[in-house]
Amino acid sequence: MWELVAGCADGEMVSPAHVCQAAVVAVAVDGAAVSVATRPDRRQRAHATDAVAALLEEQQFTLGEGPGIEAGTSGGQVLVADVSSPAGASRWPVFAPVATTAGVRAMFAFPLQVGAIRLGTLTLYRVMPGPLTAEQVADAVTLCRTAVAVMLAADRTSPDGATSDQGAWPLGGPGEGRIEVYQATGMVAVQLGVGLQDAFAALRARAFTDGVPLAVLARQVVDRRLRFHPDDLPEG
Amino acid sequence: MPQQQRLAEVFVELADTLVVDFDLIEFLHRLAERCVELLEVEAAGILLTDQADELQVIAASTEQTRLLELFQLQARQGPCLDCFATGRPVRVADLAAEAARWPLFTPAALDAGYGGVVALPMRMRERIIGAMNLFTAPSTVLAVDEASTIQSLGQAMADVATIGILGERAAREHQLLSQQLQIALNSRVIIEQAKGMLAERHQISLDQAFAALRAQARNTNRKLADLAQAVIDDDPAVVDFLHAPHDPSRRAGHG
Incomplete structure (x- = not known):
């Protein structure tokens, strides 16, 4: 498909x-x-x-x-x-x-x-x-x-305006539809004081810049080894 | 193995839940918990198929993320997937002895502390809507009659659940049922998102967040997914329900 x-x-x-x-x-x-x-x-x-x-x-x-x-x-x-x-x-x-x-x-x-x-x-x-x-x-x-x-x-473009190939995977593809990703989205929403959609965008942006699979990053958030701060949010 | 009396109670309890407009997710969690209690297994999980024919975790006896992952992994490989594909039960008393069968699943299951697994189809006539998965501890090498008791009682419970899910109306309308399952699976995602928000907001574990959600849903007679949505929407009526520390055994860790 x-x-x-x-x-x-x-x-x-x-x-x-x-x-x-x-x-x-x-x-x-x-x-x-x-x-x-x-x-x-x-x-x-x-x-x-x-x-x-x-x-x-x-x-x-x-x-x-x-x-x-x-x-x-x-x-x-x-x-x-x-x-x-x-x-x-x-x-x-x-x-x-x-x-x-x-x-x-x-x-x-x-x-x-x-x-x-x-x-x-x-x-x-x-x-x-x-x-x-x-x-x-x-x-x-x-x-x-x-x-x-x-x-x-x-929602998430890299600084030079190009989207990565990673973003092209359907949900449920490599690690996107994982339970810890949903949980981490909720946690990041509270940490940043934003809605779930923006929280998810922030998670993915971070996974992209760190070169880490989304599921691995989500795991760190769920385990409370990684926190997001409102200061980290890009302008706009 | 369970006393006759308790067994009867559980079946009555499950049947009682099957009223009009019941909370499917709460019902399946209760089923998973009762499986653990009655069948003396370590963990139970229920996977339903979505419309694209993929298995998704809908309920588990505990919310340990590690356990949930183990169930989820089986969307791609494992006893649950085999059971779903064939419509027949899959029983492996000693996973370590059959490591080659599911090269991804087996090490993950052993690593999580489980030694054996039973996967039971959830089916009604020719229709298979998912599978129930039971994990046993590694130390207990089950006697054959014990294992078959788990299988037959577990199957009876899976059948009760299937009847509950299909319901009278949905059973007649194939499309309606699959739409309802799809909504239920999305509800599960909403609950996970709300759990994350609650856990962070109140600095509690995800398990505790889920327990609080369930307790509140029960107390206020609301569906879990509706309450989860209200949490996400910052509905003032629900925002404060966790503020009163009702659980003296609060732990910082989580599963």
């Missing part, structure tokens, strides 16, 4: 846009979009493979309802075989007709998250109604992990 995403990037730095492209191929849908959850200090950014996917994102955001919104707030997947069904219409009374008019029948929204770190959603659509197969769901979940890894890596 990572090869597919990297192939979509074709030598460029992998971005959520490439994950969307890969999703269209791997999950056999007509379009895909990634929405980045708004943080207080940032505007909503979205990547969509086509105009319809972009419209779906925009309308959901504007109307405040839809599968993507629901997946983002609940942290669970929202898989809709047919938005135009009575169930769809009663669940999203304003959005469902909009989607149907745009020619969309099936929508599948997946949260992009690591525990309490909520990054956004991946939403796939199809013009034909019908559910995803278990394999397609599995592929979508793998793509979500890739998207999360890409988005978290984009």
